[in-house]
Amino acid sequence: MQKTVEMIKAKCAELLADGTVRAVIAWRDGEFSYDKAPGFFTAEDIGSLCYDCTCAPNLSKYLVKEAKKEGRVAVLLKPCDTFSFNQLLTEHRIDREKVYVITIPCTGKVDIEKIRDAGVRGITSLEETDDGNITVHTMYGDKTFEKNDVKLARCFYCKGSADIEADFNAMEEKKAPADSDRLEEVRRLEAMTAEERYDYWRGELSRCIRCNACRNVCPACTCEKCVFDNDQSGVASKANANTFEESMFHIIRAYHVAGRCTDCGECSRVCPQRIPLHLLNRKFIKDIDDNYGEYQAGMEAGTLSPVTAYTKEDADPSEAVFMKNGGEG
């Protein structure tokens, strides 16, 4: 891995030096070295570019603004980010000519919260060892974890890599999807009674503090003006005063990306209250798959979202699949 990172760094430095790109979008250390933030690098500071098991942020969204400016930008895309990138191309939010795509390998990212949950305090840095374990350096000594125990939840449902034409490919081979069923949890919820589902979601959504992190990080949420920024929208951009606001915000947030959500899992990752927001998005994914045929947003650029299409044979809402095999209502 270290060799690959050096190669990526060298490539970025070369691109900046010969003027192919004016900036590189990658990751830099945030407040802590394990808390990576997106970084915009130029020739001066390209040395501080880093890529390791903590580089979870999806960088494709930053291209919407960056690709509007003069000159090209390079971007590092992990396999899961390639879906979001394709989706943004499909929606004409990014000019492909303005972007220099570097696809990079990924072996799964670490969820720092899982390490904290294991009772580890005073973390100073993380390190991925050659045998694939994670060594956590703390103020009180080192601790080693099996990677699977501290991996981000979304990485267990890795979709692999989308069909993408990279300008520079640092992946040895196209990443294959993980052998797991990402709709499993949605099915588990659907099998509950309406009462149980209501209680479950009340419990989850009542923790929402309306920080808007889920919306701001979402690569599909790229509207210049969001409905929730409208003070007439009925949901104020502050902590919810009423249970209705919580439900409304989360239904509409998920609905607005239905058919465009690539299931990158950023919403759940950034949620400070650990609300499983991806389960709302996956419900739409499941309903679309069940009713209108399997569809993976961003698998290739230029596909038509099932929500903006129709067939004459579509089922009425009362006959749709969820009505038949959903839970007891």
Next chain:
Amino acid sequence: MNKNGEYTPLIVAFCCNWCSYAGADLAGTSRLTYPADVKIIRVPCSCRVNPMFVLKAFQRGADGVILCGCHPGDCHYLTGNYYTRRRMTLLFGMLDYMGIERERTRVEWVSAAEGAKFAAVMNDFAKTVSELGENRRLEDLRCKKPLK
């Protein structure tokens, strides 16, 4: 609540201008009865109904929301109701997923000639919703009428 203190549901019906609204008119001129608790909102096409409209209706005290449009294939704008069908399938699926009673939402196709169907649909829907009772799971307390 009606004057006698009995519970009657408030139902919001979004009716498309070209078929269902005319269907409601026909039900009226044919002297067919349907509950007075059905409040009709005329929309140019059933696909004009933003999912937010449905949620807002619940927020403002509706106990049931029904969308009526032209039969698929008969849309005045050719394809509007095909989109409605997909959108509402997804929205209703989500409401159901969040535990909001699925019987509170419905889509029906009512043509301008189907006054009888309009009355029958509204009677049936009002009955279903009144059996469910007041909308508690998607209510906004701030929008409730003050207690006397």
